[in-house]
Amino acid sequence: MSATALKSYRPPVMDVAEEGDELLEVAMGPHHPSTHGVFRMDVALDGERVVKLKPVFGYLHRNHEKIGEKSSYLASMPYTDRLDYFCSLTNNWAYALAVEKLAGIEVPERAQYIRVITAELTRIQNHASAIGFLMQEMGASGTPLMYAFREREKILDLFEELTGSRMMCNYMRFGGCRVELPTGWLDKVKIVVAGLPEFIDEIEALLTGNEILMARAQGVGILKPDLAVNAGITGPMLRASGVNYDIRKVDHYGIYDRFKFRVPLGDHGDIYDRYMIRVLEMRESIKILEQALPEIPAGPIMDPKSKIRGFRPKAGEAYGRIEAPKGELGFYLISDGSGNPYRYRVRPPSLINLTVLEDMCLGQNVADVVLIFGSVDIVLGEVDR
């Protein structure tokens, strides 16, 4: 293959032949308010109906993976916070898990409990704000989003007290966690968790039976289960299509095999199911928190054998993955025995969940594209990396 053939090309969204049918090409984004950041969809429209849709990425690309390869293992830990900046603690856990697999590090019991508690709090605040943003895009200006953010604020206050930062937590380390829990922190978590069921009831009373939500979300943006599996869709979006696959149940990473919780599944795979799955998952997360909080044992929070400085795992490779709030977040690392990873790869759930965006939008109205896109729940920091 010659160098000229290697050059990229940009095919037009519409063919010349199609222009006779009076199609309209619209670039939605990158500064459209509904795109959750800088993201563009080139949409071809026949009247109000979507005929073709091509997502365009890369406005926020900073080559996270190259930076990861140029810095030491530990130096990438704070940078993983910036991937999906809503869920920095689960990002930390996924990276720590991959490195622990690579180097064969054990994690003490207490640290495992702290990880589960922080990850489930992260899941609740992510799902709450995802629902809020979805409603915002539906035109429910403010109210549901502010209800969600009120609750998210309480959880972020807990994170701030624990890690020193509300969003960029940088809390996990290879073989444990960075700092011990502050005095009285667990009691504060218990108070917040005790208030959460009421919040979810409130959100449900506001939305679940809401006529406008039902009219706009039911039967719109349907994703079939076999396509969802083949396209590698993960997280709430996959389970809304009725596929029972939750990595907390499949891999039993951490200590998730000790807790009793159910995996909610949808029937139709439409926007309403994706909303409902997030609500039910928040309820299951509360169950996990209620089981984990009283059980947390005393003990060290770091594996005493793990080295923080001069960390050089043996040559080899490992793939570690967790069930992040948005789907399967994986880290693939190749070590050549030096202090930097030879290859550092992030498997971003947000990017791969967008694979079926065109399939879901075809034949729908242009106003529904915004909703379908919102129901995927993405963060551009992770899509573009």
Add this chain to the structure above:
Amino acid sequence: MKSAEEILAAIKAALPDAGVELVLNPSPSAQHSLRLAPATAVAVASFLREDAELALDYCSNATGVDWPGKEVTEKVKVTKVVDGVETMTEETVKRVEPGCLEAVYHLFSMKHKHGPVILRMRTVNRTDQVELPSLTPVWRSAEFQEREIFDLFGIVFTGHPDLRRILMWDGFEDHPMRRDYVDPDDYEYEPTPHDEVLKRAEEHKTHAEVTT
């Protein structure tokens, strides 16, 4: 869950000419992988997806790895005839091990809930023979990820439905995840008036004039 060896045996039983090798992983994770021959990769991938016992219906992760060519120095024993007498001498020989680009796929089964099974494929070299067969027809989830590999590593996937850049802009010509990639002085069309950038750009300019 079958081990990598058992999967290799199953592939060999079903497709005798597949040419699949086992690649061992020495790290504690013990995630061994299978190296496919590019010519038969799509057939092997379809077998792995369709086989009732394996049913690897979910391709989680697809990524590239760059292995640049390495200069290896070796000591070789050479027999020489010096003044009619055969003597053994040691000589250091330098030889260049050719580099390649590699695509790695992590497969799981959503049906049987097992995995990972890791597949790898290697290109012939890093410059002109960089084609690999695309596995997007088998697993749709590879669509954006193979585009990303093409964009950042420069592997050309034959049979991909829509192979173009995904993260870098369309006019960009290099592949930034390659290990020998050099950052440009400035991304702006006109150099921004930063002393450091201007100085570096001028140095490169004079260097280019000297060499050409």
